[in-house]
Amino acid sequence: MQEGAGLLGWLGSTALADAMRTSLWLYPIVEIVHIAGFTLLVGAIAMFDLRVLGWSRSLPVDQLGRFLLPWSAAGLLLIVPAGLMMFSAHPHDFASNRVFLLKLSLIAAAGINALLFHTGVYRTVAAWNAERTAPMTARLQALASLALWITVICCGRLLAYT
Numbered sequence: 551m552q553e554g555a556g557l558l559g560w561l562g563s564t565a566l567a568d569a570m571r572t573s574l575w576l577y578p579i580v581e582i583v584h585i586a587g588f589t590l591l592v593g594a595i596a597m598f599d600l601r602v603l604g605w606s607r608s609l610p611v612d613q614l615g616r617f618l619l620p621w622s623a624a625g626l627l628l629i630v631p632a633g634l635m636m637f638s639a640h641p642h643d644f645a646s647n648r649v650f651l652l653k654l655s656l657i658a659a660a661g662i663n664a665l666l667f668h669t670g671v672y673r674t675v676a677a678w679n680a681e682r683t684a685p686m687t688a689r690l691q692a693l694a695s696l697a698l699w700i701t702v703i704c705c706g707r708l709l710a711y712t
């Protein structure tokens with residue numbers, strides 16, 4: 551099942567993939583690292599989005615962003631290697647799993663939404679940094695961000711059942 555041609559076949563035949571399939575503890579430990587990573591990433595993003603949506607208006611948005619951004623980056627540094635390790639254990643199964651493909655597409659959409667936010671309306675943050683309602687664009691992007699990341703988590707959890 552794991553052999554076969556191409557990148558997926560190679561990935562599934564590596565020693566790491568074999569260890570992920572045969573070791574009693576490696577896969578669960580790697581999954582815990584994955585969970586810790588997205589708790590940091592989505593937790594940091596959600597706190598920033600809730601501030602943009604109007605919670606804790608006295609808290610300067612830019613200061614909160616400077617505090618949370620490194621934590622979300624740290625989360626990604628845990629999520630991606632752990633995710634790839636779990637993927638390597640059953641690459642053909644995950645690559646042909648529609649929920650997994652949806653999850654990756656939603657992650658890409660959330661990344662594009664964040665990029666558009668930071669290169670767009672966030673450049674005007676000085677005008678709505680504290681005690682002001684954020685522009686409608688910023689609030690809509692914060693809502694989209696929350697919805698996308700919650701759906702990514704749902705897809706991730708549902709993987710075990712599909």
Ligand code: HEM
Nearest residue numbers: 581588629630633634636637644657702703706707709710
């Ligand atoms: C970037 C944001 C990501 C989030 C928020 C996320 C979230 C999740 C969640 C909630 C689970 C279920 C964990 C559980 O219930 O035990 C999961 C599982 C999984 N994730 Fe991710 N994930 C992310 C990125 C990735 C990436 C980039 C990959 C690989 C390329 C990946 C591969 C996997 C795999 C293979 C599983 C299945 C584990 C299993 O059930 O056996 N994830 N993810």
